[in-house]
Amino acid sequence: MNGRIAILVVNGGKDPGAGSWLELCLTSVRRHTPEGAARVYVWNNNLSDSRVRPLVESILGAVLVEADPGEGRYHPHAVPLQRLYERARADGADIIVTLDSDSFPVRDGWLELLVGPLGPEVPLSGAWRDELAPDVLPYVHPCGLAVTTEFVQGAGLRFDGFRSDRRAVCDTLAAFTDAVEERGLRAARLLRSNRNSFHRLMGGVYGGAIYHHGAGSRTNMAFWDEMKEDPERLKLIEEANRALRDESAELLFRFRDRFLAWLEGRGADSTGVAGGDFVLVLGMHRSGTSCLTGCLERCGLFLGEVSRSNTHNLRGNHEAKDLVAFQEGILRRLGGDWRNPPAACEPTAGEVASLRTMVEALSAGGRAGAKDPRTLLLSGAWSAAAGSCVRIGTYRHPAAVARSLEKRDGMPAREAHALWNAYNSRLVRLHEERPFPIVHFDLSDPASYVRTVCAAAARLGLDPDQAGVEEFVSRELDHAGGGEGEVP
Structure with missing residues (x-):
């Protein structure tokens, strides 16, 4: 589908220590996206990080929106996404792409793979998160999502909306998948393509094109289907999840290409x-x-x-x-x-x-x-x-x-x-x-x-x-x- 594309990224959350993640995300976007193919919009919750502005300004035409420190927002990710969406739509965007700050493209052609299927019958495309089924119904995840503004407006959707009649648990943008299916339409799915995994949820490569670390800036390290465990067991689970997240993040930042090669089952070079x-x-x-x-x-x-x-x-x-x-x-x-x-x-x-x-x-x-x-x-x-x-x-x-x-x-x-x-x-x-x-x-x-x-x-x-x-x-x-x- 042809159209003006906006890429939305929110930096930082409740514990906004995500500057390094944002740098990896934006440098990967710049590395794997043809100049002028999309306009990048970044919301910055982490006002104390002096690296953010020069990083955003290094991308041609990118827009930086700083959070108002005096404003309370009930959700530090979804509300900024809605604000960025409104800004991008006002600028004439026809297609919205979302990336989490701890997700990023891993190869050239990622954007075409993501937005290419979009059309009247396929208004939504992206990373298909089905790892938590049946506790959480599968959906297109905002770590790598593309949607047409026409569908968002026509379906009355909001990026800060969490209501869905189909879900006991409704994560950010999960309602978009429900709206597509309720209308008899289809979402194009980028399936998890790892040959190797260090965790069932974290460290996913989707469609061989987008990496999502998962929980990059979270303090709560228990996932939805783990919440039912007793408190002592839950504490051990969180400890293990946090260790995996941090150890693998160190690998990713130090040895990006080698680490991704292992995840995808490719022969890694000898660097690192x-x-x-x-x-x-x-x-x-x-x-x-x-x-x-x-x-x-x-x-x-x-x-x-x-x-x-x-x-x-x-x-x-x-x-x-x-x-x-x-x-x-x-x-x-x-x-x-x-x-x-x-x-x-x-x-x-x-x-x-x-x-x-x-x-x-x-x-x-x-x-x-x-x-x-x-x-x-x-x-x-x-x-x-x-x-x-x-x-x-x-x-x-x-x-x-x-x-x-x-x-x-x-x-x-x-x-x-x-x-x-x-x-x-x-x-x-x-x-x-x-x-x-x-x-x-x-x-x-x-x-x-x-x-x-x-x-x-x-x-x-x-x-x-x-x-x-x-x-x-x-x-x-x-x-x-x-x-x-x-x-x-």
Whole structure:
């Protein structure tokens, strides 16, 4: 359909810390949209962000509308959309396109794909959100929506309207889909096209053309179908969702093309994450290090000759015997062992050289890594032997760890809790020195664990194999149960 096109974007919401998202959105629009093909209208709720005006002005003909700080609006997204719509229509727009600030085009031709189907029988087009069905009826989502002004006016629709007789839950612009279907018309659907996903709702690519991160500036991180959960369960769900959102956002901002290539199942180039660095899996004993390492192996991490099965780990602890013996030997030389961590762990030059030889031998087999909980106690030796190594950590509720250690080693609970604190205080200290992904080991929600691990694997520069990780993760790996509540 031919017509004058307006692209509407609202920056910031109730927690308007979305300046980086707006920058990604608008630079992607500029990158993938022919000059003059559409006029961009931006509403700015975040008046303190000095980047917004020059960013909008960098797009030819773009219009910036600043929020009135003294005006209260019952909805920080829908009301500004209505205001922008009125402005664009007054300027002569025939077609309205909406993008969320955390959505953006990922390829040339996106605009033609979105508006091309529009016509008398197809007045609406866009990202088809059906992931929450049946709790939320499917609809065209404003993260990538196109509609004719003729239909909006003729149907009496408003961008700030939330009423629909068909829906118990009516999200922003969901009523547009209902109006189309009630009139016997059709909406053109851009279906979710990911081959890989880190979350069932977040991180969607629609029609291979539009990316929507989801919840980019939200504080409430439970989705509609999760609200029915009990308060404690809901809190855990929100924590997992927030971690996934933030970890994946970091990947997206740092390694955009590589991250999108993984989502779409395309071969990614070698840019971005440190591709050859040795990976260290860190964590307290009985805290999910074996499970995490097994998952990373399925994402392409080479481990060499490791344990694949033993009495206390049905699928093995994924430790190399030589490395375990070597590190335990260092601890004994220092007057301790894994149950009695020495206060200081200074390696000798010979020990560093031996460790470096092990790393080099493993690395000859490809992108390599190692797991042994003792590594947390000997981080200085590893820094000296493999300074460019990258880290990933795991932790588990101390009560679950204590039960597992009592079952395996007969360890009293008081000793187990003290040991948990000794190891995890080192994990926290290393993370403060140089942040790295840390995974909460709790398999009461296996799907959430799988998503978290896949996002972390991508951050390490591995190739997340979601199906392989799902196959590996099973409830029997969680030897002492989960769902203990908050970790102290």
